[in-house]
Amino acid sequence: MFREVINTISPYIPGKPISEVKRELGLEKVIKLASNENPLGPSQNVKKALMQNLDELGIYPDGNCTELKLKLSKKLGVKPSQILIGAGSDEITQFIAAVFINPGDNAIMAKPSFPRYETVTKVMGGVPIELPLKDFTHDLQAFYDNINEKTKVIWICNPNNPTGTIVTRKELYEFIKSVPSHIAVVVDQAYKEYIDDPEYPDALEWLNEFGNLIVLQTFSKIYGLAALRVGYAIASEDIIEKLNRVRPPFNVNHLAQIAASVALDDEEHIKKAKELNKKSLEFFYKSFEQMGLPYIKSYGNFVMVDVKKDAVEVFKKLLLKGIIVRPGDIFEMPTYLRVTTGLESDNMGFIMALKEVL
Template sequence: MKVKKQLLSLKAYDPGKPMSEVKKEYGLPKIVNLASNENPFGCSQSVSDALNSFSHYSRYPEGNAPLLREKVADRLGVKQKQLLFSTGLDEMIQMISRALLSPKTNVVMASMTFPQFRHHAVIEQAEIRQVPLIDGRHDLEGMQQVVDEQTSIVWICNPNNPTGTYVNETELSNFMEHIPKDTLVALDEAYYEYVTANDYPDTLKLMNDYENLLVLRTFSKAYGLAAFRVGYAIGHEALIEKLDIARLPFNTSSLGQIAAQAAIADEEFIQMSSYVNKMCLQQFYAFCNEYKVDYYPSQGNFIYIKLKKSVDEVFQYLMERGYIVRPMKDGIRVTVGTEEDNEGLISLLKQMFIEDASRLRLLS
């Protein structure tokens, strides 16, 4: 078959081995998945209440999500025409890439960030310019230096996945001042609701000064609606109008729209999730500091723990004992779970370190 040649260098997204398979393979009574950055507390009870009243399964969803659009616009204080909805942020990234990229353009991003930025740039045959992180953080000065007249998109994941680090308001404002007005700066704020840093940028306010700024958010993380796949972008009306052309008809489901409407109304649930997440991060910080393990302080609902031993070995050790994490280049990304789940994982890491120390004593 005459498949596009650029697809030959890519692989389909791998979500990891299903929990049911892990459970069966290792004979485990319980699996704790700390690999996908899901909300361990589920979602607002109001979501279930809202879904119970829906029965129009044979009808197409409202293509423009009008009721959800109204609620999100009211909550954010933006115009309804500034919003674009998608099937999760994965589809949004695909839409943006499809609309803006071509073989004659380039895209700028960090070298360790959300992989779908690069994935879709490859499909659209755009040149990819990746700038290494510095101490887990975006090197905005380095990114600025590689932007030129052919740069169509600059991707900034803030907080960054997988490191959890963030770009502050001063840094972002200075960066925007040096970017061409016709180059889109797309800020992926998937973990926005978890952020507690006082100097995190007010990106919606910055949008008043920069028409080339686009902000992406989702209901999959803090709102706990990962199964429904509802994401959205906020931008200037003219830009949103153009991006909407690349959107598939009826892309967000009726159930997803209803769930998101109910979820965004429950501010108390979001505040609880953010507060508990901040407290539970301290469990990991305390462990890392005690055992002198390097990590990045996080503004997301996950933590990047750097390892001095084989990542595959650590991943396998934890999985065989019922805990699934995300293996990375030089460490593991761990979703912040419940206090109990966090303690269970930390206990296993401590046990692993003790076993390693014992082996070293036997060999010395």
């Protein structure tokens, strides 16, 4: 009855929802630092715009996301026809697999990395070629060495979720240049807006040079709109036109489109979120150092810390104290926790709880 491949696919394990933990454990206050969201959420401007736009809920949204694409095109310096909007960038990973992967084709990706690359490949009957990280980051030499006639898509998560590491400008540029032009190279930049480091490459700069490049970005992270589900791909007009063929007609809802359009103008709010993240990471680093716990320096809004014990056990004990994080077993890093940066009080709450648990 079921396709054979379905038995090989594990369902995505999301961070535990706050409501579930409250209900299960009878807790009143729960801190979630598990899904790399922005603890500030969206700006007041976004909330106001949402309230003012409740009158058109009875009609279908603009399936083309015309206004949002126009705003993005101005901001990014690309044509609207080079943009595709998805219900989260996650949805676009499915479109990419659907457009490029035939049964038996290969897609190269790092392990651990964002798990959806593997799933969407398998769903299409493709074979994920998962290459271990080197020094916690993508081993692009190994990527290159594994390219063959079956390779159709290469996924690069920059910075990488869950490790927070980056591939640098020169490395990435040289790598993309070395990839045959019939293979799609996807650079997932979900956390790009958090980064100031000049070594970090914004792959958008190379769009004109590489017709096989697809850049993924999202409103779920620094823009604080994870609940509304908006992400986007930027690529050549040809690739976008093909991705558009497999996109459901009304995949991005009306309120999500409005929120994302308004959020793009939220420069002050974004700056605030970025500063908060920087401070939070510094606080985490200092605390981990005091506790003698190794950690991986992160370019995102999350950090992996080695608790030197079974992380699932530590995760469970933290949960009893109302703190939700991610245990590293799902990333095959069994003594690590991945912790998202939160509000100052949440960060302190986490560190205090971690000290008690350890």
